[in-house]
């Protein structure tokens with residue numbers, strides 16, 4: 001079955017293979033199968049399940065995924081060598097939709113220094129391999145490794161030849177993450193316009209993140225007509241990783257006015273997929289990672305917490321539940337404000353008077369100055385202490401303060417308290433140190 005190639009539908013190829021190719025990220029066969037099943041639930045179009053010639057375990061993982069995961073295309077990677085093609089062909093053969101992905105470098109640097117091949121020899125190997133792969137399946141992808149640093153005349157000749165030989169997808173990787181968004185758009189525009197048979201193949205981008213530009217470059221390539229994107233969950237992959245699937249997808253959901261493409265990705269599965277990968281590899285996602293990081297929907301600064309509690313659009317451009325994150329988190333720390341303290345206490349079952357909120361808030365800030373964050377347990381202890389102290393001293397406490405009125409109340413004169421006069425009205429110091 002051919003991949004869908006409508007003008008504005010992007011084909012998502014998740015490369016388990018590249019994702020694994022980094023220290024600390026390798027997975028066992030059963031773990032790869034679990035992840036492939038989750039990628040299926042996520043709605044990816046293609047899973048590049050492994051590099052079968054690399055090891056018996058890799059070949060077995062590809063075979064198992066091809067057997068058990070039936071909807072997406074299952075691809076196996078192969079160098080432009082007969083033995084690789086045969087191994088990949090056998091591994092993907094049980095798939096409902098098998099693909100062989102064969103590659104060879106096209107930059108002079110790789111040809112001369114790594115492969116010690118002439119340009120012509122590499123071109124011949126590419127053509128022979130695509131033909132060989134077509135013996136196993138009609139779905140053959142060719143990649144020109146280090147394409148963005150290759151001589152463009154030579155690259156165009158290779159691309160034309162592999163399409164003639166039967167390649168249905170042509171992937172032009174930015175293997176070392178060297179390109180910039182404007183450059184990669186011009187690059188794809190030039191190759192697609194110069195290769196006479198370009199219309200017979202789907203063009204694909206595969207961007208590495210060495211300069212932190214993988215997602216930007218991917219989006220630029222898409223704007224230049226590319227219809228397949230290769231990416232990974234959490235942006236894992238060789239060195240600084242590959243373009244992060246969740247980021248590319250959410251750009252199209254949040255900014256359809258700028259990124260005019262649709263995808264079959266089920267976005268509520270993004271966070272569960274990211275979490276599964278983290279559990280399987282034991283490699284945590286960086287806290288501030290876009291879309292799936294621990295802090296992506298967490299707010300600590302008082303002004304932000306106050307804004308989000310009133311209307312979350314003030315500081316959130318997507319709903320956490322749309323990407324499968326259970327909800328926005330208000331983190332209590334030294335930058336937090338009263339509004340968030342009162343809300344968290346209420347969520348924990350403590351309805352506090354305005355006076356109590358103020359005492360709890362001040363103790364919370366004092367604690368947060370000494371330690372990194374304030375947990376629910378810390379807060380519970382503070383609340384208990386404040387309640388006990390108020391009882392002992394017979395402090396007059398105001399009645400419960402509904403959260404929605406908190407800001408309004410903060411502007412009014414403080415209600416008088418007998419035992420502990422406050423230094424100022426809450427609104428004068430209510431945002432913690434984060435203001």
Ligand code: KIV
Nearest residue numbers: 103143145146173175
């Ligand atoms: O980065 C790269 O060039 C690759 C190819 C093998 C597709 O991963």
Ligand code: ZN
Nearest residue numbers: 018175206238
């Ligand atoms: Zn790669």
